[in-house]
Amino acid sequence: MGVRREVTGPRTGGRRGATYHHGNLREALLDAAERALAREGTEGLALRAIARAAGVTHAAVYHHFADREALLRAVAARGFERFAAALGAAAGGAPGEQAFQEMGVAYVRFAAEHPALFRLMFGAEAARGRGADAGLREASDAAYSALIQGVRRLLPTADEATVRRHAIRAWSLVHGLSALLLDGQLAGRRLADHEALAREILTGPG
């Protein structure tokens, strides 16, 4: 639909003089996919467009990924690594209950800062792929473990069922708030600043 595009084909390689054939195309494709994701959202994530951005033919992608979904799963796995790091950094500075609340705020902040990546990470396609993709499974399991550990520190004497119940409640709360914000459900009700809202909801008074 009238999208202006450079006429330089894959042949020319454009401004990046690098010739592939060195195993770095995989990383280049992931970078291109992440840029496209941030720019155009999940629906604009066409395999052919990613290949064009990386300077190769679309068929070349299939030498590094089984199909479009496998590429997207790899992007999601990368996202989970950064996500876990962000949660850890937020909890690091504070002790006990405050650390747990800061993790929640960091959760919502990550979603607000990387909406399309967040949707991809927690989308149904990624969950389906967790069975097949070990990297994705490990990355997302790490985030879940951090949650469980946080609850255990809050409730050291609680039994396992209680810990699980509290963990799912906390996760549902931050995930739901993130989803509602991202999908614009809370817009128009004068709640522009996402982080301020997250603090009010997660750490405010009853």
Added chain:
Amino acid sequence: MGVRREVTGPRTGGRRGATYHHGNLREALLDAAERALAREGTEGLALRAIARAAGVTHAAVYHHFADREALLRAVAARGFERFAAALGAAAGGAPGEQAFQEMGVAYVRFAAEHPALFRLMFGAEAARGRGADAGLREASDAAYSALIQGVRRLLPTADEATVRRHAIRAWSLVHGLSALLLDGQLAGRRLADHEALAREILTGPG
């Protein structure tokens, strides 16, 4: 990808003898879209496939909807009407706090029973369309009003900010639980029965 399909074109009309030209194609398209949504999920919702299922050429759709997104918004608006009815029915039988909890369980149950429709209703496309589509806006505002009313009945003396805070917390909790369930994030942690989990999380002990 090897999808078997009937060879009968739009011309023959298939088993439904009805000839359109009577203004019922709009409804027929919405029915076909809802069936396709339940069967194949959001990604399989191709405008051309919907038109085929309704027995017309794909171009005919554009006489009733501006584009693919407008059709999907109409499906979402229908969904919100059924959703509001389900919430109201769940709250109707019980008083006070119990009614509020039953609304929450009904929220998660609706999501579990109509996953693709739920995702469409609360997806970013639908939220974007709320500005343009009055029917969709009214339908989704009705559900939000029911939530606010429920909180007010729980906290009759609370000021408006407190009501809003509680409403967003409750909404985030049920929405997040629904999203995590739908996207398979809680799978594999032996939580098969969605309604039982919803009751445990929303009405269980601390």
Added chain:
DNA sequence: ACCTGAACACCGTTCAAGT
């Protein structure tokens, strides 16, 4: 007024062929 047929610019996937 309502629908069709053909066209356009895209997709994801496959596969023989080149280096």
Added chain:
DNA sequence: ACCTGAACACCGTTCAAGT
């Protein structure tokens, strides 16, 4: 081993033409 070119079966959208 890695990439290209061409093909196939799909998309959404537009528009002149038919009834």
